[in-house]
Amino acid sequence: MQLTGNTIFITGGTSGIGLGLAKAFHALGNKVIIAGRRKALLRQISAEYPGIDGVELDISEAADIARVAKDLISDYPTLNVLINNAGIMPFDDASTPVEDAASRSILDTNLLGPIRMTSELVEHLKGQPRSTIIYNTSVLAYVPIATNAVYSASKAALHSYALSQRFMLRATNVTVQEIAPPWVDTDLVKKSGDPRAMPLDAFIEETMRGLGTEEHEVFVESIRAMRDNPGLGEHQLVHDFNQYIADNPIPV
Incomplete structure (x- = not known):
């Protein structure tokens, strides 16, 4: 994708990878809009980074997605990049x-949220000179972690959806890229400072370099x-992999 001259909408943009990407794209002069459920936090980020706008969104609710998409198209007619980043990662035990x-x-959050959000905006994106849809999946889409079986499955399904959508958009001006993070030191589970987790700044730096290419998948x-x-x-x-995690559990 092109890294400058964009109008970018990022779901789950108030913390972690989403906020890191928002700040990186903002620093390059792009117009950035972030979405999240906490109005006060959205206002705080907008005040700290003038030019980053915030919109309230519950990505798990189809009606809320439709409302926000309608407003985005009206308020930001040059919107040409969608970053589907919002996600949750509860633990479970499939045994x-x-x-x-x-x-x-x-x-609803990790799979249907991105599908619904993209569905609401894809026709608008087709009308732009150049557009990009980005999905934030996970390395766990390829190698699941057994302590988060449903989360891993949701990311595998989103990876599959991105593959299909990329093919179906092949004759349009819309490209589809996928980010597949490793364990990054964010608050997705609990920010712990565990030395096995990749520092967020390092992840964002390497990921931005990858996004600046035409690679379909961007991973560190x-x-x-x-x-x-x-x-x-x-x-x-x-x-x-899972035996290693069992022997060296992630702090929760």
Whole structure:
């Protein structure tokens, strides 16, 4: 994608990776609009970074997505980049009954949220000279973490959706890119300062370089081996990865 001259909408833009991307794109002179559920925090960020606008959005609610999309098209007619970043990552245990409400919340937020948001804006994006849709998935889309089975499945499904949409948009001016983060030191689960987590600033710097290319998937070099999931050997890979996590649990 082009890194300058854009009008960019970022869901889940009040913290973590979303806010990091917002600040990076803002520093390059782009018009940035962030979405989140906390009005006070949106106002605080807009005051701290003049030029970053905030809109309230509950990404898990279809009606709210439709409302925000309508306002975006009206208020920001040059909108040409959508970054589907919002997500939640509750723990679960697939060896026991998984709470249905929790599963629905994850899927509404992590999978249906991006699908609905993109669906509301895709025709507008087609009308721009050049547009980009970005999905924030995860390395866990390729190698699931067993302590977050539904989350991992939601990211795998979003990766699959991005592949299909990229093909269907092949003859348009809309490109589709995917960000697949490793464990980044944010508050998605709990910001812990764990040395195994990649510092947010380093992740944003490497990711911005990747987004500035035409690569379909943007991932940091440290996860290449996990992205190159070894076909029929994936069962052992997933087992070994999760055994390591079991032996060295993530602080919660």
